[in-house]
Amino acid sequence: MHDPRIDQLADVLLDHSCQLQKGEKILIEAIDLPEPNLVCSLVEGAAARGAIPLVTIKDQNVQRSLYRTATKESMDLAAKFEKARMEEMNAYIGIRGAANSSQHADVDQPQMDLYQEYWSQVVHTLIRVPKTKWVVLRYPTDSFAQAAKMSSRAFEDFYFKVCTADYAAMAEAQKPLVARMEAADQVRIVGPGTELEFSIKDIPVIPCNGDRNIPDGEVFTAPVRDSINGKISFNTQSRYQGTVFSDIVFEFKDGKIVNASANEPEKINAILDSDDGARYCGEWSLGTNNHVKHPMLDTLFDEKIGGSFHLTPGQAYEIADNGNRSRIHWDLVLIQRPDYGGGEVYFDGELLRKDGRFVPDDLQGLNIGLNEGP
The missing domain is CATH 3.40.1830.10 (Thermophilic metalloprotease (M29))
Known part of the structure; x- marks a missing residue:
């Protein structure tokens, strides 16, 4: 049937x-x-x-x-x-x-x-x-x-x-976040095992609402290539090139991943050594699809999780270009809701999101449904 x-x-x-x-x-x-x-x-x-x-x-x-x-x-x-x-x-x-x-x-x-x-x-x-x-x-x-x-x-x-979500409504809710990201310079992210800072100044901001991925729900840009400093501990497993990676931790200095660890240390470092651009990041994105709550080892779903963001070693998209070129593009997800350890995102010192929920009044539409369901 x-x-x-x-x-x-x-x-x-x-x-x-x-x-x-x-x-x-x-x-x-x-x-x-x-x-x-x-x-x-x-x-x-x-x-x-x-x-x-x-x-x-x-x-x-x-x-x-x-x-x-x-x-x-x-x-x-x-x-x-x-x-x-x-x-x-x-x-x-x-x-x-x-x-x-x-x-x-x-x-x-x-x-x-x-x-x-x-x-x-x-x-x-x-x-x-x-x-x-x-x-x-x-x-x-x-x-x-x-x-x-x-x-x-x-x-x-x-x-x-x-x-088959209402992507037109999603697009409308994303507009104030796009405006804030376009105006931002310094991004600071804190959470368990994470203290990271970088700039997104003058990098284009792209809202995604069903026109490139299904399901969709993210707003992405790219870090200024040499601006990332600090440490990030991802709390979501990732399947890449057939291998499941977990407990991924990166340390950055002037944009470059200078130390990487995971459950498969040799494999992850081999991927990051693929070419000169693989240890630099080509994308940073905030997940906005609150229908997707938990990871399922599939990037197209996991990178959209409500209350998450992803950071991407490798190739930048031409529409949000920071100049990084690589044969890899690996979206790695960190969920910041309380059930995953919490965390905060700041734009130029202002608290943008706390424990997965957007804080400013103009972004409250992006919180709808975040605490509903399993």
Whole structure:
């Protein structure tokens, strides 16, 4: 039986996220989906809008084999054809199912570096992100529900509720936060194991409300590249390149991560040594989606958690550019609600957020729903 929520989600992706127009070409890329219902709805919906859909289906088992056997020549060849295709597109929707989210855990770091530098960066960082109307999302699977510590049925209900949120209302609530971030210079963050300072002066501020990620809910900018000093202790696990990292602690001096520790110290330092920009940060963002309360080892959800922020070693986005360039972009999340240890964020000495709740009167709309539900 067809679930009508699939069609509702497809409409959000086509109309709100991609704003798809007649005659435009759209690439729908699906990875490890358990069934094709959403892809079919997107194809039929794109065609009904007079657009031209193209579909590619990928399997993470096959991708693992490609990464494990990667050479510069093989990654160059893959990028050549995917680059040519992406350059033809006006829009892109990426749907990831991931039957096994740790599928790439045994791919050696040098091989992943080859993929990142010669394939991913060429196709996605240099073409898809700056030159198409794009959106990426996960798909509800049993393994996804397990990571969220929920039954499959309960997770499915949660997933569709969060992914089809009122993004127009979210955009309105974010406006005063955007104004405050644009006016701010010095940011100070304190919490358990954390005392961090940096500048965001003159870096563009970008509100995210359903036009690039589903689910969405964040306002991001970037630290001035050499301005970060202090220590940060992340309290949220992160799965990156197939490995689950926890207890991540960074020490910064003049923007650079000079000391990094975690449960996998060798792996985390290997990632941070990928290139010259990997130990500098390219993004800082405040999470504003209060429907998402707890981490589930999935960055697209975890980075939006109400009362959280994330800090990102690696590549800066061109639309909020601090000049940092890297083949990695790793969003790491710290939740500051009381149930995760609390904490404070200050802008130029003024308390902006305490224990996950925004303090100024003009930001109270961003607190709605923060203390509701599980």
